[in-house]
Amino acid sequence: MLELFDINSFYGKAHILNDLSFNIAHGEVVALLGRNGAGKTTTMKSIMQMVRPATGSVTFAGQDISKWPTHKIAKSGIGYVPEERRIFSDLTIVENLEVGRQSPREGVPTWSFDDLFDLFPNLAERRNNRGRALSGGEQQMLTIARTLMGNPSLLLLDEPSEGIAPIIVEQMAKTILELKSQGLTVLISEQNLHFARIVADRAVIIESGTNRFDGNFADLDSDPETRDAYLSV
Amino acid sequence: MGPFIAQFLTGLANAAALFLVASGLSLIFGVTRIVNFAHGSFYMLGAFIGYTVMQLLPGAFGFWSSILVAGLAVGLIGVIVEMLVLRPIYRAPELFQLVATFGVILVIQDLALITWGAEDLLGPRAPGLKGVIRILGEPVPKYDLALIAITPFILFALWYLITKTRLGVLVRAATQDREMVAALGVNQSWLFTGVFFLGAMLAGLGGALQLPKGGADLLMDFNILASIFVVVVIGGMGSLPGAFIAAVLISVLNVFGVRYMPQSTLVLMYVVMAVVLIIKPYGLMGRKEVAGEHGQVGEPEQPFSPFGRRGRLIVAVLLIALATLPFLGSKFAMILAIDIIIVCLFAASLHFILSLGGLVSFGHAAFFGGGAYAAALMVHYAGSPMELAFVLAPIITGFLAIIIGWFCIRLTGVYFAMLTLAFSQLLWSLVFQWGEVTGGDDGMVSIWPSPWASDTTVFFYLTMIIGFGGILVLRHAAHSPFGYALRASRDSAGRAEATGINTKRVQFVAFTFAGAMAGLAGTLFVFSKGSIFPTELEIGKSFDALIMVFLGGVKTLAGPLVGASALSLMQDYLTRFEYWRLALGLLIIAVVIIAPEGIAGTSQKLAARWGIIRRDEVQ
Numbered sequence: 001m002l003e004l005f006d007i008n009s010f011y012g013k014a015h016i017l018n019d020l021s022f023n024i025a026h027g028e029v030v031a032l033l034g035r036n037g038a039g040k041t042t043t044m045k046s047i048m049q050m051v052r053p054a055t056g057s058v059t060f061a062g063q064d065i066s067k068w069p070t071h072k073i074a075k076s077g078i079g080y081v082p083e084e085r086r087i088f089s090d091l092t093i094v095e096n097l098e099v100g101r102q103s104p105r106e107g108v109p110t111w112s113f114d115d116l117f118d119l120f121p122n123l124a125e126r127r128n129n130r131g132r133a134l135s136g137g138e139q140q141m142l143t144i145a146r147t148l149m150g151n152p153s154l155l156l157l158d159e160p161s162e163g164i165a166p167i168i169v170e171q172m173a174k175t176i177l178e179l180k181s182q183g184l185t186v187l188i189s190e191q192n193l194h195f196a197r198i199v200a201d202r203a204v205i206i207e208s209g210t211n212r213f214d215g216n217f218a219d220l221d222s223d224p225e226t227r228d229a230y231l232s233v
Numbered sequence: 234m235g236p237f238i239a240q241f242l243t244g245l246a247n248a249a250a251l252f253l254v255a256s257g258l259s260l261i262f263g264v265t266r267i268v269n270f271a272h273g274s275f276y277m278l279g280a281f282i283g284y285t286v287m288q289l290l291p292g293a294f295g296f297w298s299s300i301l302v303a304g305l306a307v308g309l310i311g312v313i314v315e316m317l318v319l320r321p322i323y324r325a326p327e328l329f330q331l332v333a334t335f336g337v338i339l340v341i342q343d344l345a346l347i348t349w350g351a352e353d354l355l356g357p358r359a360p361g362l363k364g365v366i367r368i369l370g371e372p373v374p375k376y377d378l379a380l381i382a383i384t385p386f387i388l389f390a391l392w393y394l395i396t397k398t399r400l401g402v403l404v405r406a407a408t409q410d411r412e413m414v415a416a417l418g419v420n421q422s423w424l425f426t427g428v429f430f431l432g433a434m435l436a437g438l439g440g441a442l443q444l445p446k447g448g449a450d451l452l453m454d455f456n457i458l459a460s461i462f463v464v465v466v467i468g469g470m471g472s473l474p475g476a477f478i479a480a481v482l483i484s485v486l487n488v489f490g491v492r493y494m495p496q497s498t499l500v501l502m503y504v505v506m507a508v509v510l511i512i513k514p515y516g517l518m519g520r521k522e523v524a525g526e527h528g529q530v531g532e533p534e535q536p537f538s539p540f541g542r543r544g545r546l547i548v549a550v551l552l553i554a555l556a557t558l559p560f561l562g563s564k565f566a567m568i569l570a571i572d573i574i575i576v577c578l579f580a581a582s583l584h585f586i587l588s589l590g591g592l593v594s595f596g597h598a599a600f601f602g603g604g605a606y607a608a609a610l611m612v613h614y615a616g617s618p619m620e621l622a623f624v625l626a627p628i629i630t631g632f633l634a635i636i637i638g639w640f641c642i643r644l645t646g647v648y649f650a651m652l653t654l655a656f657s658q659l660l661w662s663l664v665f666q667w668g669e670v671t672g673g674d675d676g677m678v679s680i681w682p683s684p685w686a687s688d689t690t691v692f693f694y695l696t697m698i699i700g701f702g703g704i705l706v707l708r709h710a711a712h713s714p715f716g717y718a719l720r721a722s723r724d725s726a727g728r729a730e731a732t733g734i735n736t737k738r739v740q741f742v743a744f745t746f747a748g749a750m751a752g753l754a755g756t757l758f759v760f761s762k763g764s765i766f767p768t769e770l771e772i773g774k775s776f777d778a779l780i781m782v783f784l785g786g787v788k789t790l791a792g793p794l795v796g797a798s799a800l801s802l803m804q805d806y807l808t809r810f811e812y813w814r815l816a817l818g819l820l821i822i823a824v825v826i827i828a829p830e831g832i833a834g835t836s837q838k839l840a841a842r843w844g845i846i847r848r849d850e851v852q
Contacts, residue, residue: 048416074418086413088406098399099406100417150418 001026001185002047002078002154007056009039009046009209016042017053017209024154024187029180031200032189035232039209040189041083044158047187048073048080060154077105079152083159083189085143089132093123096131096142100149108153109182116145119175137168144175155179157188161195173198193231205230235369240492242368244485246377249384250443252480254457255464256391256473257435263408263471264428267319267330268647270776271337273458275433278341279307279440280449281349284356287444293360304438311433315426318822323425325829328593332783333825335776338454339818345451347812356444376445383442391473394431404428408471459658459772463506466651469519478517500662503655507640510652514644537720537790539712556697559690567693568761573801574700575757580781580793581704582750587779588787589711590743591723592642595650596657597751597778599637602770604630604752605759606664609677619683623699623756630752631745633660638744642737654772661770676766680759696757703753708790710746719743784824786831795833799824 002024009017016039024030032040045051047058049070057066065073074080088096097113104110117124120141126134134142140160147155157176161169169192176199180186190196196203197217205213205220207230213220220227258272283303290299318333362379365372395401407414407424415421440453447453464483468475483502490501497504515521540548558570583597608626611617617625637656641649664671671677686692710716721729722736729736759765768774777800785796803820807813828835 050412050416069420070412070415071418071420074416080416082413082416086410088409088413090409091402091405095402095405098402099414099419102418146417 001028001061002187003057003059004043004047005057005059007043007046007053007058009042009051009053011042011051015209016051017046020056020206020209020211022204022211022214024185026185027180027183028202029176029186029188029200031196031203032187032206033191033193033196033203033231034189034206035191035230038206038230040206041158042209043206044080044082044156044187044189047078047156074150075102077108077151077153078156079147079150079154080156081143081147081158081160083162085139087131087134087139087142087146090130092130093127093134093142096146097149100146102150105151105153108151108184110151111148113149116148119148119178120145137164140164140168140172148179152184154185154187157186159189159191161190161192169195191232193227235371238369239371239373240488241485242373242381243377244488245384245481246374246380246446246484247488248477248480248484249380249387250439250446251457251460251464251484252384252477253387253439253442254436255461255468255476255480257432257439258461259465259468259471259473259476260404260428260435261432262465262647264404264411265319265323265425267334268328268650269334269432270331270458271314271334271341271454272432272436272461273454273456274338274341275307275311275436276440276457276461277345277449277451277453278310279303279437280356280444280447280453281345281354281440282306282437283441283444284354284449285349287357296357296360300438300441303441304434307437307440308430308434310437311429312426314433315429318826319429320422320425321826322829325825326787329783329787329825329829329831332780333822335780336818336821336825339814339821341818342451342454343812343815343818347815349449351451353450354448356446356448359445362445374446380442388473388477391435395473400427455772459654460502462651462654463502466648467506467509467516469516470647472516472518475516475518496666499665500659503658503662507652507655507659510644510648510655511640514648516648519648537711552697552701556694559693564689567689569801569805571693571696571757571761573798574696575754575761576777576781576797576801577794578700578703578754578757579751580778580785580797581707582747582754583778584782584787584790584793585707585711585750586744586747587782588792589716589719589723590740590747592645592740592744593647593650593779594653594744594775595772595779596637596653596655596775597747598770598772598774599653599657599660600630600634600748600751601755601758601774601778602664602765602767603633603660603748604755605765605769606671606677606755607752608756608759609680609765610671612680613677619681619686619760622760623753626756627749627752630755631749633752634745634748635741638741638748642741642744654775657770657775658772661767664770665767671767674767676764678764680765681763682760686760692761696761699753699757703750704794707750711790715739715742780821784821784831786828786834786837788830789833789837791837792831792833796831799832 004023005021007017007020020043032043034040042051046053049068053066057064059065060076060078065076088099094113097116117127122138123141123145126138131139131142144160160172173195176186176188188196188200202216203213203220204211205226212230213226254272254276258269261267261269283299286299286302287296314337318337319330322330322333359376359379362375365374366378395404403414403419403424407421411421460483464476464479467482468479483505486501486505487498490498509517555570558567579601583594586592586594604626607629608622611622611625637653641652641656644652665673681687682692686695718729718734718739721734722739726736755769758769781796781800782793783796784800785794786792803817807816810816824832830838
């Protein structure tokens with residue numbers, strides 16, 4: 001469904017992604033693992049063309065999206081949930097969702113305001129509060145809900161568990177599994193191996209912007225050297 | 234009581250048009266982050282187009298539909314400007330777009346001149362609203378009362394659009410973080426075009442609406458520009474209610490000012506703005522600007538590096554070539570070269586605080602003119618010799634910069650720009666209205682150099698030494714530890730503070746230093762011309778310097794010199810033609826689109842790509 005091929009991305013002169021390649025099949029939840037600075041966020045942004053890769057290609061649903069503008073990629077069905085959350089703090093929850101709203105898409109679940117308030121009951125209670133009044137966990141839910149309003153077929157979640165209370169992380173894991181059961185494909189970047197194991201089918205480990213491991217968690221467990229070399233456990 | 238209320242009503246009526254125009258500017262800035270200098274031109278076009286359509290459509294219905302037609306027409310012109318001129322340069326460095334909008338001002342000025350002629354047009358009276366109504370015995374024009382009645386509807390319509398519609402939600406979201414809005418599937422290009430349509434339309438409506446009060450003339454664009462910036466800043470960037478309150482405040486104060494303190498009119502609104510910004514740094518209803526929250530943190534800044542051997546050689550050759558200019562025997566060429574060297578120093582001093590310090594000053598003319606006036610006053614009243622003036626005038630300008638900087642440095646971004654503008658306007662009106670000392674509009678004349686330097690050739694070499702000496706000092710400061718600290722404060726104030734740099738103090742010192750160097754340029758200027766007039770302190774002078782810096786390339790040290798030379802030469806060549814503004818405006822727009830990093834920035838990039846210079850020599 002999504003294929004990254006030999007991506008090289010730079011930030012200024014810093015070479016962040018180095019011939020990075022991996023792919024995601026339809027309906028899969030893939031965890032993108034790696035330490036701080038390994039290039040996880042840059043990978044996400046390179047898919048969205050918010051960082052423009054110098055070379056390499058990104059193919060989504062059979063189309064080369066490498067040269068597309070960001071909004072077109074979002075319109076084609078990739079929903080991006082940034083690590084910094086970037087909710088619109090001056091807008092209410094409902095208005096935040098409105099920004100993300102897109103028309104229904106064939107073959108993927110369609111989300112309404114009410115569906116999302118069912119999925120995230122905390123948000124329903126505060127639907128007319130401004131974004132800046134929300135806690136970190138609520139902001140994270142709002143970011144995901146806002147992206148779901150676009151009815152994406154592929155969801156990019158950048159470190160959703162970061163800086164969030166454990167009880168909310170648990171809730172988040174349930175939510176992701178529910179999204180998966182509805183047929184969504186998910187790429188989730190994580191530092192938390194435990195969390196990744198719960199939600200993901202497969203792990204891709206990157207270090208210095210290069211793919212170091214690609215396989216299921218059983219394989220990863222039988223290869224503790226790789227695990228210890230590239231992940232801070 | 235009667236006169237008081239009548240004055241107040243006049244002020245309220247004046248606020249209607251001002252609010253319309255200012256809210257358009259605020260919307261455009263909020264979403265696109267473009268400081269649209271051409272907004273006054275949209276307002277002027279609204280008046281001219283409204284006037285023409287009113288000639289065609291008779292009666293009350295014709296009058297009011299003409300205003301709507303003018304608004305729509307100007308909205309479409311705004312769309313054309315956005316699509317043709319601004320769209321190609323959205324990815325350019327922040328604020329670069331203001332150069333393009335400056336080009337648009339020039340183009341529209343000449344197009345209006347060609348279309349409507351140079352005569353001021355008297356606005357038609359509104360049918361059915363001619364004459365006055367007496368309130369407590371005082372006459373109040375009926376049209377003023379109509380405007381006061383309309384204003385709440387305008388405010389409501391805008392409020393509804395911004396808070397209740399999808400477009401409004403997107404506009405507010407984009408005001409905060411436009412990259413995230415794009416990542417959610419909204420096409421920014423169309424959003425920007427839509428906002429430009431709306432903003433330009435509001436300006437056009439404002440221009441047409443004030444026709445019965447003020448008519449239409451070719452100076453309207455610059456005349457309203459300062460006021461609407463003041464309104465937007467007092468109200469708080471991006472806040473419509475704030476803009477409304479500020480428009481009322483400024484208009485009412487202005488009316489009272491004209492009546493009770495006529496000598497204060499030029500300066501009153503700047504005093505109000507300065508007071509508001511000193512008390513509430515982000516305007517009455519604005520909120521703090523957080524760097525990077527708008528999702529427009531561009532490419533990281535390339536560090537400057539000193540020229541390599543080849544670069545120095547080229548500079549030396551150029552300087553030697555310039556030094557042979559007197560041997561060509563053209564006095565005219567020497568005078569032109571003197572002018573250019575002076576503006577180069579002026580532009581370089583602005584570049585120092587703007588590019589290295591990250592503080593965009595809209596009022597740098599205060600220091601150029603300040604230095605020139607300091608020297609002129611010394612010569613005129615104390616009989617000071619030129620040599621002493623060259624030492625003391627920059628120092629005096631430095632003190633002036635200390636005073637202004639003390640108020641301004643606490644602000645950042647557009648608010649800093651506007652407060653520096655306010656102070657330079659204060660200084661301008663002081664010089665303009667304190668005629669006994671400064672000569673007012675007549676300026677100060679007979680400020681000649683010492684006899685040994687009065688020959689053009691000698692003065693040319695003197696200008697070369699002082700001018701390039703000043704530029705070298707600026708360059709040296711840029712590459713000194715102080716320059717590093719200044720750039721660190723710009724790039725990340727928090728991290729710079731954490732390493733022990735007092736960022737505000739560093740910026741304060743840099744501001745003072747840049748002011749003193751501009752003062753040195755001003756001193757050179759006054760002795761080269763033998764006279765000084767308040768025009769050297771005007772907004773236009775500050776804008777010239779900004780255009781030079783951006784046109785040359787804000788991210789290179791050579792930029793201000795290239796930009797200053799290019800703009801001076803273009804002006805010198807083109808002003809001999811009748812429609813030189815049109816030509817200059819189109820030329821500026823063309824340069825901006827072809828070289829979005831400025832002339833020097835783009836040529837260095839190309840040179841590096843073609844292998845003429847090494848990539849790390851790009852500076």
